[in-house]
Amino acid sequence: MTKYYNSRVRGVAFQPGDLVYRSNDASHAAAGSKLSPKWEGPYE
Secondary structure: OHHHHHHHOOOOOOOOOOOEEEEOOOOOOOOOOOOOOOEEEEEO
């Protein structure tokens, strides 16, 4: 199973200046609703 996972996982490398999105799960765990956005951003 580990071999299967490792063959399909992609490494993510961010560079300074890249635009990224951040998941809302950690910051809005209590006040989340079904229609609220799932991602925040883009951040640089």
